[in-house]
Amino acid sequence: xxxxxxxxxxxxxxxxxxxxxxxxxxxxxxxxxxxxxxxxxxxxxxxxxxxxxxxxxxxxxxxxxxxxxxxxxxxxxxxxxxxxxxxxxxxxxxxxxxxxxxxxxxxxxxxxxxxxxxxxxxxxxxxxxxxxxxxxxxxxxxxxxxxxxxxxxxxxxxxxxxxxxxxxxxxxxxxxxxxxxxxxxxxxxxxxxxxxxxxxxxxxxxxxxxxxxxxxxxxxxxxxxxxxxxxxxxxxxxxxxxxxxxxx
Amino acid sequence: xxxxxxxxxxxxxxxxxxxxxxxxxxxxxxxxxxxxxxxxxxxxxxxxxxxxxxxxxxxxxxxxxxxxxxxxxxxxxxxxxxxxxxxxxxxxxxxxxxxxxxxxxxxxxxxxxxxxxxxxxxxxxxxxxxxxxxxxxxxxxxxxxxxxxxxxxxxxxxxxxxxxxxxxxxxxxxxxxxxxxxxxxxxxxxxxxxxxxxxxxxxxxxxxxxxxxxxxxxxxxxxxxxxxxxxxxxxxxxxxxxxxxxxxxxxxxxxxxxx
Ligand SMILES: Nc1ncnc2c1ncn2[C@@H]1O[C@H](COP(=O)(O)OP(=O)(O)OP(=O)(O)O)[C@@H](O)[C@H]1O
Ligand SMILES: [Mg+2]
Numbered sequence: 001x002x003x004x005x006x007x008x009x010x011x012x013x014x015x016x017x018x019x020x021x022x023x024x025x026x027x028x029x030x031x032x033x034x035x036x037x038x039x040x041x042x043x044x045x046x047x048x049x050x051x052x053x054x055x056x057x058x059x060x061x062x063x064x065x066x067x068x069x070x071x072x073x074x075x076x077x078x079x080x081x082x083x084x085x086x087x088x089x090x091x092x093x094x095x096x097x098x099x100x101x102x103x104x105x106x107x108x109x110x111x112x113x114x115x116x117x118x119x120x121x122x123x124x125x126x127x128x129x130x131x132x133x134x135x136x137x138x139x140x141x142x143x144x145x146x147x148x149x150x151x152x153x154x155x156x157x158x159x160x161x162x163x164x165x166x167x168x169x170x171x172x173x174x175x176x177x178x179x180x181x182x183x184x185x186x187x188x189x190x191x192x193x194x195x196x197x198x199x200x201x202x203x204x205x206x207x208x209x210x211x212x213x214x215x216x217x218x219x220x221x222x223x224x225x226x227x228x229x230x231x232x233x234x235x236x237x238x239x240x241x242x243x244x245x246x247x248x
Numbered sequence: 249x250x251x252x253x254x255x256x257x258x259x260x261x262x263x264x265x266x267x268x269x270x271x272x273x274x275x276x277x278x279x280x281x282x283x284x285x286x287x288x289x290x291x292x293x294x295x296x297x298x299x300x301x302x303x304x305x306x307x308x309x310x311x312x313x314x315x316x317x318x319x320x321x322x323x324x325x326x327x328x329x330x331x332x333x334x335x336x337x338x339x340x341x342x343x344x345x346x347x348x349x350x351x352x353x354x355x356x357x358x359x360x361x362x363x364x365x366x367x368x369x370x371x372x373x374x375x376x377x378x379x380x381x382x383x384x385x386x387x388x389x390x391x392x393x394x395x396x397x398x399x400x401x402x403x404x405x406x407x408x409x410x411x412x413x414x415x416x417x418x419x420x421x422x423x424x425x426x427x428x429x430x431x432x433x434x435x436x437x438x439x440x441x442x443x444x445x446x447x448x449x450x451x452x453x454x455x456x457x458x459x460x461x462x463x464x465x466x467x468x469x470x471x472x473x474x475x476x477x478x479x480x481x482x483x484x485x486x487x488x489x490x491x492x493x494x495x496x497x498x499x500x501x502x503x504x505x506x507x
Contacts, residue, residue: 082384088376091378106386
């Protein structure tokens, strides 16, 4: 279980997280929504210890990772997979080497097993025969899917997805959503998904959390959120210009 | 009065920042040492960097070495001719190359070629979150990215220096013997008589130190890059400037210690 307690984070004078509390249930998919630039990626990076909060706690299975040293933090990170918003593929390595990286780093698998696993993971995200390509030779959407394959390569217990379907066509969006749903179910994953795509939110999420002005202002099942009367949520889900969320 | 104290203030700040930076680079060096001896060493990464730093620098090093030797011969000749000691041109070229110009020019060329590239590569990896991706996969960036580069710098700059020394002497021989008509036997004999192995060793010790400096500085500057493409550009420039200055300053102290 992941528990965030009273997180505060500012960059210079800009408050991004302002006393954020959130409990992410194990074995479920939690979708985080919120306006662009609202701090969703920053929140995700707190969960895996890439950013340390100014104050507050990040509890992973009861351990506060904000106080851990590098070695202990690394042990915790082995439970995680993460898809970055811009995929963050290693551009000096081929696609195959990228997906194989965590396997080579943390397992003693034989080379042929690695090759097979890599092909499996790439197939799962709808890619075949791209192992020898360099990331710079792929389209944005393909890079994202390779990032996804790399994130789930080790079959981690917790996977953080930063906008897995942004920039994909509708068919591929649906396919990736199915992939997330299925991997989540098959491996009983704890998944945290950031998404802007209203339709995906409701198909993928067991729980939905809305981040607004540095806090989680609503949390619940998709049905509960749809039924919410909170004007911020109503406006956000309807995508309307009128309401408490101001454009600028 | 105020203007003076303000500029003293600024000077103090600059000095403090630089001392702090030196300290951080030294800490990076210690962590490189610590990770270097923790298996498994990724030999493939090391060889890749050695190829990049070493093999691909040979051409520029050959060129700079040759012309430096040629210039040394020419300048030395005009000087020595005044008291008819032209025969010393050979040993002057050889001593100048092995002790000083071989290591210094080679490492400055490698700084421009490879040190800058290290800063740019690591800087790009930083701003595109590839370094974060390493952390997330519980892989240490110092071990994966910096150790291979520092090893490559430490090993390849001395090797390149040997090439540079040799080419400098060849260039000096060509100018001395074929253009200035110095007797080839005397040219060579003076080199073997006046240059001993210690001159070459001390030059190689310098080269290894400079190789360490340029790769550490390049990696350090790249690693702490922030601010997009502009930040990468800044990191690259700073790496070249800081590495070049450090090489020249440490050259003085190494010379003072060794001779
Ligand atoms: N390393 C950083 N340094 C300074 N400011 C940062 C940093 N990272 C994020 N920010 C700021 O924090 C705010 C939140 O950024 P974040 O990337 O979390 O937004 P987001 O909710 O993921 O937006 P999007 O949906 O567009 O990806 C932004 O205003 C951004 O400028
Ligand atoms: Mg984001």
